[in-house]
Amino acid sequence: MSLCMLGPTRQCVLGRAASSNTVQFYLANTIMFRNTYDSDNTVFSPQGRLHQVEYALEAVKQGSAAVGLRSKTHAVLLALKRSTGELASYQQKMIRIDDHVGIAIAGLTSDARVLSNFMRQQAMSSRMVFNRPIPVNRLVSTIADKAQVNTQEYGRRPYGVGFLVIGQDHTGPHLYEFSPSGTSFEYYAISIGARSQSAKTYLEKHYEEFAESSLEDLIRHGLHALRETLQQDKELTINNTSIGILGPKGEHEKGVTSEGSFRILEGEPIDVYLKTMEPKVTAESASAPAPSSGDEDVQMAE
């Protein structure tokens, strides 16, 4: 059963309720009073939630999808670039932080610029002061803590962007998710952004293959995962796809450093990877009619 409430701001909110009447009433109240607890990030809601932070997470969910996955040797990021129209360029989704760290973004690009600039400063400072590349987990923790400040200080708004961070250290490649709530986790594979759940489903199905995968296979899995997030009749092209790679150079690459520094592939160089994808199975192709024999006789289906 569903219910509709008209709150003080005259918004009609639909919610799915469980069978008991008390729960119905409880949920009705949640929805009705959400607006009174969501203006300041320093105000908890009665349910113990910070709505401003949740709205910030919503901004990430509205951004176009990004997928990350890793093997024992490589870590890759794949992102879908959005464009406002045929005449416009595609929004950049991937940023290089240092030789051994790269990120894919989802959400407010301007916030991403500011945060990635900060990450670059941190990385450079680490090299200058300690004469070694910044440990990736430390870098991610630093921006997570920075984002947390904006969820607790009055008058500041949370960052409206989430990152997938890939990095490399002496223990191998790593993949992290950073979210504006101030949390960060390490993953074998993850996706963020619009319709990212479809990508996650693909990743959950195949993640056991990733550890031993070659770079080309890893990218192929990533492309398949990314394709799941596409709307009907859209496809991955060299213009709307971005691939970020960390680790030793692959078969189709040239000009990669011996340390396997982070590089971003866009445009023509991606074509060879797009071609390794399995053709999409659509409803039409699955029930394709038997080929005609050239005359008008109706043929029996094979």
Add this chain to the structure above:
Amino acid sequence: MPNMSAIVHPQQRHFNPYAENGGTILAIAGADFTVIAGDTRQSEGYSIQTRYAPKVFRLTDRAVLAVNGFAADGNMFVKKVKQRLEWYKHAHAKDMPLRAIARLIQTMLYAQRFFPYYVYNILGGIEEDGSGAVYSFDPVGSYEREACRAAGAAQSLVQPFLDNQIYFKNQTAAPGRSHPSHLPLPDVLSIVVDSFTSATERHIEVGDGLEIYIVLAKGRSLQGVEGLHGLRELSTQEDGERVFVLQRDLKKD
């Protein structure tokens, strides 16, 4: 007569922020290559601090910076220049052109006009048009593009030699012929090695070791350098400008 030596004179303790670490650097530009070299001795007064302290550094695949004067300032300055080049790379996804690096070095040096980096810089590499280039700087950023320059302790011994051998000063060409505008790489390398061995003979602050960097323009073959003993490649890309380094010994006395 009262004892003059018993009179107390005013004294002042003062910390001198600078030191002179000796050494010499040199750069010569060819038609499609540039050679940048420096000895590796670091001294203070009559003492040697170390026999191997590099003074010449690769900035990008097309730029090499040699720094001489006060070693601490030199090393720090190189680190800061490298950081600025990284920011440029982040913003523009490509390396900074050589003439832009030269101008950047000027602004960085002049920014410290009232507490200067005590460093004489020589920037060498390949310009955007593929020609070899040498830029030399004073400690506060005055700079100029040249065909060749020597700086440091033995500057007064080496620069006149270069003026004669590179610019052909005080030399007349054979009748009917003119001096070449650019010398080939093997000749330039010989001039560099001879400059340093001679400087080592007559200047106490020069010696121990010699490090020579060679920057080649895009597409220029290794002709003239292939067989050199101990040649090491430092370039990161396969199809751009290339940087090589060479080490030789110099007398240790």
